[in-house]
Amino acid sequence: MNCNKQQLWKSIVVSSFGSAFRGKLLNNVESLPSSQLSSIWKEILKIQKIETLSFVVGANSWKWVLGNGSKISFLYDPWIDNLILKDEFPALFLLCRSQNASVAHFLYPSDMSMLQTGWELLLSLPLPLYDSLKASDLQVLLTSYKLNEHQEDLVMWVHDSKGVYNVADGIRIILNSGNLVIPEWPKVVWNNNVPSKVALFHWLALKNSIPVRDVLSRRHILSVDQSTFCAWCLNEVETIDHLLMHCSWSSKIWTDLFRWWNFRWVLPESILLFSFDWYNGMGIKANKFWRLIGPATMWAIWIARNDYIFNGKYTCRSVIVCNIKLKTFL
Incomplete structure (x- = not known):
């Protein structure tokens, strides 16, 4: 089954990009x-x-690994002792009539069903003496290479x-x-305390790849007459940082969670800074639960935003906070 899958992907890639x-x-x-x-x-x-x-x-x-020579470029690919012939033999490259041809094109005779007798360099003019000596060296190298018509390159x-x-x-x-x-940020995102779908969302947020209105607009997915303002506050452009942290609607959720842990904290300017600060605990000892709360809250804000935009369903902030508290300890 795996073999069939590999062959299927190979045929798709070759059909789409084969010659290029x-x-x-x-x-x-x-x-x-x-x-x-x-x-x-x-x-x-x-x-x-x-x-x-x-x-x-x-x-x-x-x-x-040379087979029938149909895929390897004679002059551009490193197929002889990892040498690129166009760089090793520049005069030969300049005078060659078929600079982009495959290895098989230089076989003499060209019909592989006949006995291979040698290689033809296909030059438009004779080489100068020094370069002809180098071409002789190339011919010596080529003598150890034989094509196999039954084997692909x-x-x-x-x-x-x-x-x-x-x-x-x-x-x-x-x-x-x-x-x-090894960078520090992967352990902030990918840890066993966070469900995989929440961790994936967190990673996409750090990569600035969450489809908020600002991202969609910059990628020309939204039309010019569609609003890029935040669906909650309607006052600022809906960026990832704004939606998940700085919107007046979202920030009140964070405030309620901070009150739950009995401390005050000013949200940083970016998701990246937020992620590092939150992961390191900020003095909170319950790391297992703490590391889940931050990403889970961002995920809950995103789900609530989508429900509001696509389903017309408004989720009360107190309900979101209550659900986060319950799911953290499940």
Whole structure:
């Protein structure tokens, strides 16, 4: 079943991006025309540029295994001893008639059903003496490479004996390297005291990805005639920080919760600062319950806001506070 799923995803990706992505995952994202990339693919490929991750998933972490030569670019891809031929042999690259052709295109004869006798460099003009000597060196390198018409070209991960990447091994290599500085904020969001759906909402809030009106407007999802003001106070733009903390309606919920714990606190200016302060307890010793209350309150405010906008249902603030108190101790 898993094999079938992998084949299905492969067929979807190839049908959508096939020709544009041939071998490009080995290269830096900047080498790809941005017009050929969705925002998702751009973010995926940018991972290769992150210093702590580049030696695990960067360009040097992958290698081509030659099969029939149809997917590998002869001059652009590092398929011979991790060399990129256009950089190693610039004169050959300039004079080549088929700069973007695959490895199979340079086979002589081109029909793989016939006995492979050699490689043809497809030059438009003879090379100068020095470069012709270098081309001879290339021909010597090429003699050890044979095409296999029954095998596709494969991309292999160099850190695994089978060439297959998996997340667990990638994380292990990063942790063992000692180069990874683990940020503090993940433990603030992902901890066992908070339900997964609430933690996910908290994470999205920190990423500024909750679909409040301000976010929807900046992404051109709301039309110009649709209001971006907060549904509760109607006085300010509905940003994430405003809705979850600073709106007069929301802030009264926080005030009631603070009174429950018998202390006073001024809400910080951002969700990020709030999250760190709340996680660290601010002197409250009941950490297990405390760490749940903050994210759960933001979640309850969001649910109440959606009920009001989409269902016309108004939830009293006292009911929200009461539910938070009850669910905290369940």
